[in-house]
Amino acid sequence: MISKRWQCLWMSLPELDFAQGTVNKKARSVYMSFVGRALMLCNSTDIKKFSLSCDLLCDELRISTWIFGTVRQNVEVLDLCLLLLTKPLILILSLQMCCNLKLPSVISLSSFKIMTLTHVMFPDHAIDQLLSGCPILENLTLDECYWENVTSVSISGPTLRTLVVYDFLDDKNDCQVLVSGTMLKSFVYEGKLKRKYCLLDSPSLEDACINVDGDQSKCAIQTCKLMRGLSNVNRLVMSSSTNQALSQTKESLDPLPMFHKLKHLEVNVEYLDMSYGALLDVLQNSPFLTYLEFTKGIDLEVDHWELDPIPPCFLTYLKVIKFGDFLGLEDERIVIRVLLQKAAVLERMTIHWSEEEFTGVEGFRQQMKVNAEVQVLPKSIKKLCYLSHLANVAAL
Secondary structure, three states: OOOHHHOOHHHHOOEEEEEOOOOOHHHHHHHHHHHHHHHHHOOOOOOOEEEEEEEOOOOHHHHHHHHHHHHHOOOOEEEEEEEOOOOOOOEEEEEEOOOEOOOOOOOOOOOEEEEEEEOOEEEOOHHHHHHHOOOOOOEEEEEOOEEEOOOEEEEEOOOOOEEEEEEOOOOOOOOEEEEEOOOOOEEEEEEOOOOEEEEEOOOOOOEEEEEEOOOHHHHHHHHHHHHHOOOOOOEEEEEHHHHHHHHOOOOOOOOOOOOOOOOEEEEEEEEEEOOOOOHHHHHHOOOOOOEEEEEEEEEOOOOOOOOOOOOHHHHHOOOEEEEEEEOOOHHHHHHHHHHHHHOOOOOEEEEEEOOOOOOHHHHHHHHHHHHHHHHOOOHHHHOOEEEEOOHHHOOO
């Protein structure tokens, strides 16, 4: 007989190993109930190992819930043997560690569609080995991961659709990272671009967000090379630092590519100087652009500004321009007047006021001042301009 004080000790065990025995309806029911109750009662905050071996049958959802639960408890070793699999089981692997990733000689993660790797150190070509064992992987996030003893790394997959990279580490490894995937549709990069990222063979890429937050003078060429791999995107988001880095290449022999498919451009720049930077080059190289958004305001550092030369899209395709965080300053009003006059086929310009800077009566007066300027524009132009008033002054 076991003393009662020992009865609950199993609930804190760091390793859980469940293997199905005899296969019949009653035994199966007992086994599934036992595993479910054991996982529910387990109070270990960190599970070192979770091993599950059983027939999948019609319990995909139930088994997925078990796996998700152990992943949330920071499982270090996930050992799954799921038999009679009639369709892919959508699984998520989230791995966080601060040491070398050691992989077995054979990897088979045939059911994983979503994978997040945080602070993982890949020795040699471990990342290639890991991804080759994930034949249906669709979403991959690399968060502050790094590589050792390699000069070139390949990130690819036959079904990879979304790749997100956060790379702000200060390590000295400047290896080349080759990204490819015929099914890749979305790419996000945020980091210092100390490594040489290059997108190859990604004809399906539609959406990209680039935030290069490093020394612009040092990463300018690499930023331009990264942008070359985005020539097929339909939607592009650029940060302030990305714009500045690209501006460093204006005098170099590395011109920006043509963005023949780009229709939606979002410039996530805090008070972008319209008289300087690579934005005008991007606009010149985007002949079919229909939507242009400045999410964090605009600025001018010159007394007189004209959009010269006029980007081709302004004459033929650009239909919507949107401003965010608008302050109503003279520089901003100059830009609005010029864009309204130059965008020949524009259908709508939307202006959203800065809710942080303008409140109450003063904010309302400033809005009325800009509205009065719009009213003196030619009728064919002013009807395009829509000012979004602040909610807290709408009733004044």
